[in-house]
Each structure stands twice: as structure tokens, then as C-alpha cells.
Amino acid sequence: MSLEQGDIAKLARLARIRISEESSEELRQRISDILGMIDTMQAVNTDAVDPMANPHDATQRLRADVVSEVDQRDDFQRIAPATEDGLYLVPKVID
Amino acid sequence: MQWEVVIGLEVHVQLTTKSKIFSGASTAFGAAPNSQACAVDLALPGTLPVLNEQAVNDAILFGLAIDADICRDSVFERKNYFYPDLPKGYQTSQMDKPIVGHGVVEIRLEDGSTRNIRVHHAHLEEDAGKSLHEDFHGMSGIDLNRAGTPLIEIVSEPDLRSAEEAVAYLRKIHSIVTYLGISDGDMSQGSMRCDANVSVRLKGEEEYGTRAEIKNINSFRFVERAIKVEAQRQIDLIEDGGKVVQETRLYDSDKNETRSMRSKEEANDYRYFPCPDLLPVHIEQSLIDSLQKQMPELPDAKRQRFETEYGLSTYDASLLTAERSTADFFETCCKIAGDAKLAANWVNGELSAALNREGKALKDSPLSAEQLGGLIVRIRDNSISGKIAKQVFEALWNGEGQSADEVIEAKGLKQVSDTGAIEAMVDEVIAANPAQVEQYRAADDGKRKKLIGFFVGQIMKASKGQANPGMVNQLLNKKLSD
Numbered sequence: 001m002s003l004e005q006g007d008i009a010k011l012a013r014l015a016r017i018r019i020s021e022e023s024s025e026e027l028r029q030r031i032s033d034i035l036g037m038i039d040t041m042q043a044v045n046t047d048a049v050d051p052m053a054n055p056h057d058a059t060q061r062l063r064a065d066v067v068s069e070v071d072q073r074d075d076f077q078r079i080a081p082a083t084e085d086g087l088y089l090v091p092k093v094i095d
Numbered sequence: 096m097q098w099e100v101v102i103g104l105e106v107h108v109q110l111t112t113k114s115k116i117f118s119g120a121s122t123a124f125g126a127a128p129n130s131q132a133c134a135v136d137l138a139l140p141g142t143l144p145v146l147n148e149q150a151v152n153d154a155i156l157f158g159l160a161i162d163a164d165i166c167r168d169s170v171f172e173r174k175n176y177f178y179p180d181l182p183k184g185y186q187t188s189q190m191d192k193p194i195v196g197h198g199v200v201e202i203r204l205e206d207g208s209t210r211n212i213r214v215h216h217a218h219l220e221e222d223a224g225k226s227l228h229e230d231f232h233g234m235s236g237i238d239l240n241r242a243g244t245p246l247i248e249i250v251s252e253p254d255l256r257s258a259e260e261a262v263a264y265l266r267k268i269h270s271i272v273t274y275l276g277i278s279d280g281d282m283s284q285g286s287m288r289c290d291a292n293v294s295v296r297l298k299g300e301e302e303y304g305t306r307a308e309i310k311n312i313n314s315f316r317f318v319e320r321a322i323k324v325e326a327q328r329q330i331d332l333i334e335d336g337g338k339v340v341q342e343t344r345l346y347d348s349d350k351n352e353t354r355s356m357r358s359k360e361e362a363n364d365y366r367y368f369p370c371p372d373l374l375p376v377h378i379e380q381s382l383i384d385s386l387q388k389q390m391p392e393l394p395d396a397k398r399q400r401f402e403t404e405y406g407l408s409t410y411d412a413s414l415l416t417a418e419r420s421t422a423d424f425f426e427t428c429c430k431i432a433g434d435a436k437l438a439a440n441w442v443n444g445e446l447s448a449a450l451n452r453e454g455k456a457l458k459d460s461p462l463s464a465e466q467l468g469g470l471i472v473r474i475r476d477n478s479i480s481g482k483i484a485k486q487v488f489e490a491l492w493n494g495e496g497q498s499a500d501e502v503i504e505a506k507g508l509k510q511v512s513d514t515g516a517i518e519a520m521v522d523e524v525i526a527a528n529p530a531q532v533e534q535y536r537a538a539d540d541g542k543r544k545k546l547i548g549f550f551v552g553q554i555m556k557a558s559k560g561q562a563n564p565g566m567v568n569q570l571l572n573k574k575l576s577d
Contacts, residue, residue: 014175014364014366016177052375053170053192053369053375054170054369054371054374054375056374058374059168059374059375059376059377060146060373060374060375060376060377061145061146061374062145062146062147062148062151062376063119063145063146063147063148064148064149065112065113065114065147065148065149065150066113066114066119067113067114067119067120067121068114068119069114069118069119069120069121069131069133071130071131072133072134073127073129073130073132076129076132076134076137076139077129082234084231084236085128085236086127086128086129086130086238087128087129087227087231087236087237087238088129088179088236088237088239089231089232089234089235089236089237090179090234090235090237091234091235092228092233092234092235093178093179093226093228093235
């Protein structure tokens with residue numbers, strides 16, 4: 001499978017990253033190569049294998065429903081770029 | 096042209112766990128901003144999620160309540176999008192292997208008929224934080240206390256055919272989750288929220304029309320209004336030769352209209368993939384069995400029992416069992432009162448009217464089930480008439496006494512059933528109104544029935560409503576015909 005330039009532009013937009021025109025072509029090539037490798041892997045017959053969500057042969061441990069965290073807001077907000085009245089401030093979002 | 100509305104609902108229900116779904120931070124409502132947002136909730140580097148056992152159990156309980164298959168190996172996935180109230184840049188949710196599979200919810204409509212609405216699946220996920228758009232010097236404020244609160248999202252099939260059915264379905268979900276005790280179901284505080292997928296098609300058409308999704312509707316009333324106004328918008332659009340576009344819309348309750356929120360198709364490209372930080376959740380059959388044993392009596396079963404055990408009508412039983420708290424109140428009251436029909440009438444009538452009048456929930460009722468039961472006992476043994484009972488009810492409601500007996504005693508409201516006393520009053524009224532007595536004696540049976548009301552009224556007035564009306568009628572009849 002090979003990607004178009006438009007695919008790269010869309011991925012960059014979704015990931016909120018800026019990609020220069022020069023690097024865009026190189027990226028397109030490299031991601032296409034990765035997809036090509038996946039195509040090769042797809043050729044392997046996996047009929048007898050159940051799909052897995054995780055490569056580890058283990059299942060999730062659960063925790064008891066207990067409040068174990070204390071309020072560390074002051075520590076966390078010390079490293080935040082902007083706060084006010086206990087809130088984290090971010091550039092205005094309008095949706 | 097005959098149009099048919101097709102609706103599917105996605106209902107988000109906040110679970111009442113003490114701690115968050117993936118962290119040990121508290122979920123208590125109303126705390127100072129960000130005081131309950133820990134390093135995991137803030138997505139600080141190096142933190143890892145650990146799944147809350149209670150959230151898993153709650154989801155399984157819900158699945159069992161709607162007769163759904165429980166997925167024995169369920170998987171968490173990342174739903175990727177950027178928004179400041181979602182610090183990780185993805186919401187941990189479920190997609191391919193949700194914990195609850197196909198289920199079914201029975202709804203009861205106004206005319207008493209029932210319909211089965213299929214649930215496609217229900218999955219566990221985390222809630223996002225809150226954005227405050229008041230002006231912080233041109234910036235937005237973010238409170239992440241809610242981030243990581245466990246939710247189940249319940250996704251219906253497009254089986255609903257009217258706004259009324261959608262409301263009935265939502266009320267049923269509310270009823271189930273509150274019966275199970277897995278959520279407080281409080282829509283005004285956002286504990287239950289709903290997205291509605293709405294499309295229209297010509298009646299008889301097999302294919303679904305293009306749907307619009309109305310986001311974040313937060314009351315039963317708005318669900319009904321939002322669906323109605325959106326369906327009409329689509330019908331008008333098509334009849335004018337236009338086409339419905341698939342998009343997300345927002346319901347504006349002030350203007351009673353929906354408007355486009357985001358139409359860029361890429362906004363919905365969430366690029367789900369299994370979350371590498373969480374292993375598959377394996378659920379043992381023994382856990383499912385033990386949760387099944389803890390299952391409380393659910394609304395439908397309770398309604399049926401109320402009909403057979405108490406001899407109530409389906410209507411009364413449905414009203415009483417819609418909320419578990421109402422059903423419990425009724426049963427406590429009924430046990431004391433010893434008369435189910437009277438207890439049902441008082442709970443569904445006077446009590447419910449008083450609660451509505453003051454905008455109170457049952458849990459905030461100033462009148463307890465024991466007090467109401469005690470009141471009914473005094474109606475049954477003829478200590479007070481139905482009319483006086485309403486006065487006693489008011490007094491108890493206003494906190495003027497601990498029990499009906501205390502109020503009746505203090506206010507001297509006890510019904511007069513003493514033959515001698517009533518006889519004296521009857522004689523007095525007859526003596527004082529010779530003209531009316533003449534008129535009565537001259538009248539035929541039909542007229543007499545009307546005329547006797549005058550005497551009953553005078554006696555009730557003289558006794559301040561306390562004379563036993565049955566005895567008054569009996570004595571009057573006797574004396575007037577003498």
C-alpha cells in the first residue's frame with residue numbers, strides 16, 4: 001500500500017504537527033515502506049490464530065475502589081504555564 | 096408525505112465509584128477545581144492507569160440487567176482527539192470488544208403498550224474534564240476533577256420511532272441504573288447525558304436516511320424537544336429539495352433549535368487502537384455468577400409484583416416502581432397503613448403533588464413513609480375523614496408534629512363518631528332551618544338527594560369537618576323522614 005501526499009497532510013493535521021514540504025515526501029516514502037512491510041506480514045496465514053489486543057500473555061490486574069490520592073494541586077500547578085483560581089489556563093477553545 | 100423518525104441513543108452514565116476508573120483520585124462532586132486531579136488524570140509522563148474493580152462490576156451488573164452477553168475478554172482502546180479537557184490527547188474507551196454485548200430494554204408507552212429496544216452494546220470509558228469559557232484574559236479555564244470519572248456508554252440500535260419513545264427509553268435506563276445503585280442518574284448534575292442520532296425516512300422505506308447526531312442533551316424534556324425539532328428540520332429540508340448531511344449538532348434550549356457544531360469529517364477520525372497501557376480484562380464466570388446473585392429486584396419485576404401482591408393497577412404500579420426510592424417508600428408506608436390501594440393513592444397523589452409543587456425529590460421529602468402510613472391508619476379506622484386527612488398531611492409536611500396521631504390530638508381533629516354528639520348537631524340544624532326542612536319533606540326522592548347536601552354541609556361546618564360523614568347522612572335521613 002502506498003500513500004499519497006494528501007494522506008500525509010491529513011495525518012499531520014490530525015496529529016497537530018507541522019511538516020515541511022521537503023520532509024513530507026521523505027515521510028510519505030518511509031510510512032509507505034512500513035505499510036509495505038505490513039502487507040508482507042498480511043500474507044502469512046493466521047486462520048488458526050485468535051487476534052490479540054496485547055502481545056503479553058497476561059490479563060489486567062484490577063485495583064480496589066479506594067481513594068488513595070491526596071490533593072497535590074499546588075505542586076502540579078507550579079509547573080503549569082498559566083493557572084488562575086485553581087484552573088489550568090489554555091488558549092481559548094471554541095468548538 | 097408520511098415521514099418516519101428513526102432514533103438511536105447513546106447514553107452516558109457516570110458510575111458512583113469512590114475513585115476514578117484508572118486512578119485513586121476521588122470522584123466526589125463539588126470539590127475545589129483540580130483538587131481531585133492526580134498525576135494519572137493529568138497525564139503526567141511516566142504514569143500508568145490501573146483499572147477500578149468496582150467500575151468493571153458495575154458494568155457487568157448493568158449488562159446482566161438488560162440480559163446482555165458479558166464479554167469475557169474485553170479490551171480498552173484509545174480514541175484519539177485533541178481537546179484541552181482531555182490531557183492525554185485520547186480518551187480511554189472501548190470499541191471492538193466492549194464489556195457488555197447485545198441486550199434489550201423494554202419500554203412502556205403512554206397507551207400501555209410495550210416495545211423492546213435493542214441495545215447494541217455498552218462499554219466502559221473515562222469522562223473528560225470541564226472547560227470554562229468565561230473570560231480568563233482571553234484564555235479558557237480547565238478543571239480536571241471530572242477527568243477519569245468512570246462512565247458506561249450505552250448504545251442503542253436505531254429502534255426508537257418517536258421522541259416519546261426516546262424519552263421512555265431514557266427513563267427506563269435511568270430506572271435500571273438507579274435500581275442497580277451504580278449511578279445516581281442525576282441529569283441536572285451531568286451524571287446522565289445523552290446523544291441522539293436522528294434521521295427521517297418515508298414511511299415504508301427500508302433504507303435509513305442520513306443521520307445527524309445531537310450532542311450532550313442533559314434533561315428528559317430537552318431530549319424530547321431536541322428530537323422533535325431536529326426531525327422537523329430534516330423533513331422541511333428534504334421537502335424543500337435539500338439533503339441532510341451527516342454532522343454533529345448542538346441543541347439550543349433557549350431558541351429550541353439545533354445547529355451545526357462540527358462538520359469537518361476528519362474531526363470524527365478517532366484512529367482507535369488497543370491501549371498498550373492496559374491489558375485485556377478477563378472476567379471469570381464465577382464473578383458473573385456472584386454478581387447475578389447480588390442483583391436487586393428490577394423495575395419490571397417489581398411492577399409485576401406490585402400488581403399481583405398488592406392488587407394495584409398497571410398504571411399505579413408503573414408510577415410507583417419507576418424509581419426505586421418511590422417503590423421503597425410505598426412498601427414501607429403500605430406495611431404500616433395496611434391498605435395498598437390507599438397507600439398508592441396517597442403516594443402517587445398528595446405526596447407526589449406536594450413534591451412537585453416544591454420541586455423536591457422524594458429523598459428530601461419532609462414527610463416520611465412511616466408518618467404517611469400512620470396517617471392512613473387513622474383514615475382507615477375512621478378517626479379522621481379524607482378531608483381532614485389532607486389537613487393532617489399538610490401539618491406533617493410543614494413539620495407541625497412527629498406523627499399523624501400527634502397532629503390529630505394537638506389540633507383536635509379527631510372525627511366525631513359519637514352518636515349522641517352527632518344527633519345533637521343534626522337536631523340543632525333541623526331546628527334552625529324549618530324552611531329547608533319543609534322543602535325537603537315536600538320533594539321527591541331525586542330532589543331529596545340534592546337537598547340533603549345542604550344539611551350535611553351545615554353539620555360539617557358546625558363540627559369543623561370532624562363529624563363522621565357516614566353517620567351524619569344516616570342520622571339525617573332518619574330524622575328528616577320522621
